[in-house]
Amino acid sequence: MARIAIVGPGAVGGVIAAWLEKTGRHEIILCARRALGELQVETPHGALIARPTVLTAPEQATPVDWVLVATKAYDSAGAATWLKGLAANGAPVAILQNGVEHRERFASYLPSAQLVPVMVDCPAERVTPTSIRQRGTAKMVVQDDVRGREFVALFAGTPVEISLTADLKSAVWRKLCVNAAGVISGLVLQPAGVMRDEQLGELARQLVRECIAVGRAEGAVLDDSLVETVLQGYRSAPADSVNSLHADRAAGRMTEIDARNGVIVRFGRKHGIATPCNQMALALIEAMTRAASSK
Numbered sequence: 050m051a052r053i054a055i056v057g058p059g060a061v062g063g064v065i066a067a068w069l070e071k072t073g074r075h076e077i078i079l080c081a082r083r084a085l086g087e088l089q090v091e092t093p094h095g096a097l098i099a100r101p102t103v104l105t106a107p108e109q110a111t112p113v114d115w116v117l118v119a120t121k122a123y124d125s126a127g128a129a130t131w132l133k134g135l136a137a138n139g140a141p142v143a144i145l146q147n148g149v150e151h152r153e154r155f156a157s158y159l160p161s162a163q164l165v166p167v168m169v170d171c172p173a174e175r176v177t178p179t180s181i182r183q184r185g186t187a188k189m190v191v192q193d194d195v196r197g198r199e200f201v202a203l204f205a206g207t208p209v210e211i212s213l214t215a216d217l218k219s220a221v222w223r224k225l226c227v228n229a230a231g232v233i234s235g236l237v238l239q240p241a242g243v244m245r246d247e248q249l250g251e252l253a254r255q256l257v258r259e260c261i262a263v264g265r266a267e268g269a270v271l272d273d274s275l276v277e278t279v280l281q282g283y284r285s286a287p288a289d290s291v292n293s294l295h296a297d298r299a300a301g302r303m304t305e306i307d308a309r310n311g312v313i314v315r316f317g318r319k320h321g322i323a324t325p326c327n328q329m330a331l332a333l334i335e336a337m338t339r340a341a342s343s344k
């Protein structure tokens with residue numbers, strides 16, 4: 050039995066909480082910004098109902114065996130306020146977020162050895178604060194080390210698929226290539242089918258080429274074939290698939306633009322690599338977000 054705290058009871062946090070609770074082996078504690086009742090999670094494997102303990106203030110947190118952070122990247126500072134109590138005894142903290150800066154976001158709060166970056170691919174959305182739809186198999190990738198193997202063991206007996214890799218850096222940069230191109234849907238507010246357009250397809254290729262160049266400078270192993278693989282992935286997805294940046298913009302919420310495209314621009318600058326397409330996408334999304342919030 051492990052005591053597992055999940056910070057951020059959103060789409061990913063809710064799905065993960067429900068599957069971990071279903072094992073019957075763990076005590077699940079949800080760290081939330083508001084009171085929540087039971088969670089209803091519709092999954093490809095049937096409906097789950099989770100009744101975790103819910104905490105609503107970091108002062109209520111006491112030490113646990115594992116912490117899983119599943120907030121948006123831009124909410125990392127808020128998520129970190131829970132760690133003083135939850136990770137006081139040295140519990141490992143898994144970061145289930147997009148992007149390539151999992152460690153950097155939490156480096157000022159905890160020693161690096163406590164942090165477990167996770168590449169998360171869990172197609173899910175919140176329908177209401179307590180009802181979540183999981184649209185496909187939840188998959189994650191972690192580094193093949195002692196902590197990574199312990200993380201995998203937490204999920205034994207669930208349909209959550211977790212792979213171990215000797216090279217997590219390349220895995221997260223590959224995912225970033227996919228997310229970098231997804232900004233096009235966020236800009237034009239049209240789902241994945243829009244990538245079938247020739248000009249937008251060419252723009253997607255360029256966004257990915259820049260991501261590959263910067264990722265390689267950071268030490269990731271990224272094949273040139275990723276350019277077409279990413280584009281074909283979007284073109285063969287259901288035409289009405291909506292990525293989270295698009296969904297967030299359409300709903301007037303903050304976006305993870307910095308974690309998805311901003312990081313390519315920032316790291317590009319560091320290495321002297323030009324990233325004009327990502328830079329333009331970043332500037333446009335930021336300008337539109339500012340305009341929307343000033344209304």
Ligand SMILES: NC(=O)c1ccc[n+]([C@@H]2O[C@H](COP(=O)([O-])OP(=O)(O)OC[C@H]3O[C@@H](n4cnc5c(N)ncnc54)[C@H](OP(=O)(O)O)[C@@H]3O)[C@@H](O)[C@H]2O)c1
Nearest residue numbers: 057058059060061081082120124127128146147171172173
């Ligand atoms: N959803 C997907 O399909 C998917 C797939 C792959 C990767 N990801 C990545 O996974 C991460 C999580 O995404 P998501 O879709 O699960 O996001 P989400 O549905 O927006 O959930 C985030 C949750 O974090 C909570 N939160 C924010 N600040 C908090 C704080 N200080 N204390 C406690 N809770 C806090 C939010 O609370 P409120 O309820 O108060 O807003 C919300 O419940 C992101 O990096 C995302 O890019 C998501």
